[in-house]
Amino acid sequence: MAEERKCSSTTCSKDSCKGCDKAQVDFSVKPNELTHVKKVIGVVSGKGGVGKSLVTSLLAVTMNKRGHQCGILDADITGPSIPKAFGIRDKVMASSQGMIPVCSQDGIPVMSINLLLEHDTDPVVWRGPVIANTVKQFWSDVIWGDLDYLFIDMPPGTGDVPLTVFQSLPVDGIIVVTSPQELVSMIVEKAVKMAELMKIPVLGLVENMSYFKCPDNGKEYRIFGESHIDEVAASHGLKVLARIPVDPTLADACDKGLIESFEGSCMEDAAKALEEKENV
Numbered sequence: 001m002a003e004e005r006k007c008s009s010t011t012c013s014k015d016s017c018k019g020c021d022k023a024q025v026d027f028s029v030k031p032n033e034l035t036h037v038k039k040v041i042g043v044v045s046g047k048g049g050v051g052k053s054l055v056t057s058l059l060a061v062t063m064n065k066r067g068h069q070c071g072i073l074d075a076d077i078t079g080p081s082i083p084k085a086f087g088i089r090d091k092v093m094a095s096s097q098g099m100i101p102v103c104s105q106d107g108i109p110v111m112s113i114n115l116l117l118e119h120d121t122d123p124v125v126w127r128g129p130v131i132a133n134t135v136k137q138f139w140s141d142v143i144w145g146d147l148d149y150l151f152i153d154m155p156p157g158t159g160d161v162p163l164t165v166f167q168s169l170p171v172d173g174i175i176v177v178t179s180p181q182e183l184v185s186m187i188v189e190k191a192v193k194m195a196e197l198m199k200i201p202v203l204g205l206v207e208n209m210s211y212f213k214c215p216d217n218g219k220e221y222r223i224f225g226e227s228h229i230d231e232v233a234a235s236h237g238l239k240v241l242a243r244i245p246v247d248p249t250l251a252d253a254c255d256k257g258l259i260e261s262f263e264g265s266c267m268e269d270a271a272k273a274l275e276e277k278e279n280v
């Protein structure tokens, strides 16, 4: 239930506000009482298909291998792809205290609508508010246990569900995923402005499908065109956390549910940047 509260300088959307009387609604949702999450990180993109779910999965896998207990909340309700990347087929169980996420082979708890549907090919044909409420329940009704990081795979764009996540969950920061063929500047600017509105820090950018490294001659080819990520990052004062190549073995690992066995170091710098943020 949303609570009404008086505006204060920390809650008003106007930076200049010194504490007006405008009533503000607090949409924050309490976690399950058995949930203790240190950092909640949203992974966002301007449009679908740029590799947001892949980046979310790789980040969780990399951070997990570096000794941080990680979980993944799949908020992409109409296009869930996290369970497939991890080869998870078991369904979510529930106890009297809440829903129990399904753990990956390496112990990463995952919650996704596909783990509740009878068949993972069943479409979710629901109205926006129902989808948004489902995401809230993935926070309030799921027993996440003790986690260092919960990564949220957000649906693309700046619609209803990202807004719900930002307003209802304690998101500590977002990572923006782009690809070279996107209108990077515009997309990053939209994400940055939304984050500013919601007072959530942008932790950095990840460029996916950045280049292709030819296995025959070791040369790098910019098959989707020259990257502008450095200029865009600099113009917003942001860091480029990772550049991921187009890699058929990566796509194959995702398709076969073997993302945790993928041997690559493309997210190591991003992982270090997250650890540095934690130490600040």
Ligand code: ADP
Residues within 6 Å of the ligand: 045, 047, 048, 049, 050, 051, 052, 053, 054, 055, 081, 208, 209, 244, 245, 246, 247, 248, 250, 251, 252, 254, 255
């Ligand atoms: P999104 O979450 O942005 O919709 P996905 O992460 O589901 O995108 O990726 C879309 C498809 O592209 C998936 O099949 C994924 O395996 C593939 N893919 C993403 N990034 C790469 C990459 N760097 N190299 C090869 N395939 C990729």
